[in-house]
Amino acid sequence: MTNGKRVLLIEDEPNIIEAVRFILSRDGWHVATHSQGSDAVDAVRAKAPDLVILDVMLPDRSGYDILADLRADDATRALPVMVLTARGQQKDREAALSLGATRFMVKPFANADLLNAVRDMAAGLQTGD
């Protein structure tokens, strides 16, 4: 059941990148990764993924800033973005959703939940088309 969709993972922890890549690849996703915050927006524009998984605590730029930039740009305004963060407090969730995050997920996560969330986002994308 490969759907050929592309997901861009913006994350700086190598082990987490590997885990997410494995989980989504097995489901038929094409996973691209990017581990710097400063040029993450450019990477999104360049790679034009179907959806983005975005870490918040990046070394040189906050994930929230990246999200805000994405939402400010017409090209990426509607792009589904899942914020995946180790900061799981309510205020973090609210901050992410108010900035326009499509989904909010806290680390550590159940693999199945991550997969389902990504599928839902993809489905929403299809309905939206």
Next chain:
Amino acid sequence: MTFNMLILGSLAYVALLFAVAFWAERRAMRGRAGWLRGPVIYTLSLSIYCTAWTFYGAVGSAARNGLEFVAIYSGPTLVLVGWWVLLRKLVRIGRAQRITSIADLISSRYGKSPFLGGLVTLLAVVGITPYIALQLQSITLSFAAFSGRGPEDVNDIALLSAIGLAVFTIVFGTRNLDVNERHSGIVTAIALEALVKLVALLAVGAFVVWGVAGGPAATYAMIEASPIADWQMQPARWLGVTFLSAAAFLCLPRMFQVLVVENSDERHLATASWAFPLYLFAMSLFVVPIAVAGLTYLPAGSNPDLFVLTVPLSRGQDELAMLAFLGGFSSATSMVIVAAIALATMISNHIVVPLWLSLGRGQGATMSGDVRHLIIGARRAAIVGLLALGYVYFRTSGGGAFLASIGLISFCGIAQVVPALLGGIFWRGATRVGAGAGLTLGFAIWAWTLFLPSVGDGTVLGAQIMADGPFGVGWLRPQALFGIDGIDPLLHTLVWSMAFNTAAFLAGSLLSRASPLERVQGAAMVNVFRHAAGPRGASSAPVEAEDLLLMAQRILGAREAQRLFQSAASAQGKLGYLPDVTPDFVEMLERQLAGSVGAATAHAMVGQITGGAILSVEQLMRVADETAQIMEYSARLEAQSDELTRTARQLRDANDKLTRLSIQKDAFLSQISHELRTPMTSIRAFSEILRDGADMAPDQRARFSGVIHDEARRLTRLLDDLLDLGVLEAGQVSLRLDAVTLGDVIDRAVASAGELTRLEIRRDRARERVRIETDPDRLSQVFINLIGNAVKYCDADRPVLTIRVRPSGQGWDVDFSDNGSGVPRAQQDMIFEKFARAGDTDAAGGAGLGLAICREIMARLGGDIAYLPGQSGAAFRVHVPTRLGASSGKAAAE
């Protein structure tokens, strides 16, 4: 008339006096004193000035010295008529200050000096005792003359009189301790005696003029024919006696008693100032006719001092003689009674009580029952003692001296008080030293030149001393001081004693400084009229109400004061803010003010304005006390408010700190959460993958297991670091100090840093051979961290770490510098913070707590750690003290 009849008559008269005294005392106690406290009784009570000396002695004096006796009367008359302002001032002061005696006045004026009080008391006792003896003598002589017996046969009479007088004085003079020291019974009895004296003398005089000489014209002719007509006035002696009598009128204890202490109303003085000279005039009216009649009709050698008695007797006028006898008796007894009371008061207040207090018995007890008993007992004993002394003096002096001369000796002694008295109430500059010097000197000269020589020839001062001076020093001869001879002894003493007294008083006052209490008292007495215009409530000038309002506003505040005055005015049916200054209003105002400033202060302030009150020293002291209390209270309030401000600031600081700490804690928890969740995320994700995926290649499975294992170890390290940092930050770490070589510690660190596959470490071992005392485990932990950082972060192609040791202060600097790109400038400030991780975390793998832990450790070891900027690569300098605590100022970082 028989001797027994005489005794009976005397006893009856005494009984009458007792009855009158009792009656007056009871009326006074019931508050119905009425006219008994009026100006007439007051004026009559002044007549104790006229003692037996004046009653009998004036005639004797006239017979011997012509009109000199008039000088005795002119002194008081001059004072009363010409200087009654002075008397009014004395009375005002006496009432304002609750003065009990002349000694009390002098003592109070000069700062409550016990010495001066005692000195004046002593002076009075020494001066008055012969005077009491004189009265006893006159009673005895008159008894003898009346009964026709020799004086020796009637000495018992003197004793009986002394005892009787003591009883009367004790009964009416020491019944209770009146605050005012007033004695209604005695004053009334004395007034009665004054009338008896006057009536007796006038009766004898009238008898002489009309009964003996045969009318005024015949009397005049008789006088012209007598030696008195040839009398030549001696101006010096006349002046001297006038001065003495004026001084005595002011200063004699008994005169002060009736004039000031027994005065119940200042206005009585106005009556006395004309009525008493009139009384004196009446008393002296017939002196010359009686004297001339005695000289003319009685046998030569008759005692002229008894003419008043013997002239009627010689004419068979027994009833008239009896009246004259009672007049003389009255003169003698009234003087003795009042003098005894006045002296007893002085002795108890200025000798017994001070002695008792100085013996330490009276601590804490002020006018309690104890002291009351003491004072009353002392007064009774003093009365008995004074009369006994008078009796002894009378018996030993043998009546050799003339009555009048004893009187003048007494006057001269008491006149020594005049400079201190007048100076005290008219000159604020007078001081205790001056008063003491003047009194002592005057008293000494008087005793040496007049009193001691008078005590019988050769009894106290031998004839040798009188003639040649003490130890042959001629200029100290008692009656010829400084070799000036041939003056009348009385004038001699008067001039010298008053001159030295006054000079010493002035010099002492000018050369010494007054104590604060003296100055207060001086001002209060000298300016006694300035404070008081009239009795309270007598004048209700609107100005005064306005003054009160101004003062009240200052104390109560404008609105409160105006409200108070307005309501008081409307209560009086007046409009506006100014009520009439009625006694009720003044009292109400005082009460209101007392709530703010204290009762004594309120009374003083209101009194200042209404003029109704004069401040006593005690009141002033209470005012000062209250002021001090209020100041202390406000100081306490101020301190409290300061403390509150301080506390509030501390609370604010503490709150700020807590808020900061809370923010830090939130940030820290958030960081911890992130640091824990990151490895957990990998662990969970891979463990789920392994669990679910059966179709996995073995090498992939092994690789995922490896990730889980690494992340688990990372978690463990993180927890270890957190715990370590917690312990260090709490200061609970216990150091294991040891003396080691710095090089050995570096060796251990290099060894445990693991295989340094790529990192080359350069050292100069010779420089590392220094001994230090430290905790080697902790220090090597710091070194391991720094070496580990170099391994993790040095990005050179061929990484090299140089470790160099050099001396610095009281310890050593150990520099770790690598050849990488170093820490970016922006991050140099924060690399020692918790979870600050330089650069990419991929390579680091640590929790970001390493340098924070290093900083904590070095602080505990008394050194520190810092990033060295400006080097080619990353460089850290660790300062290690030679001994813990040896490094100056760098210990206990943060």
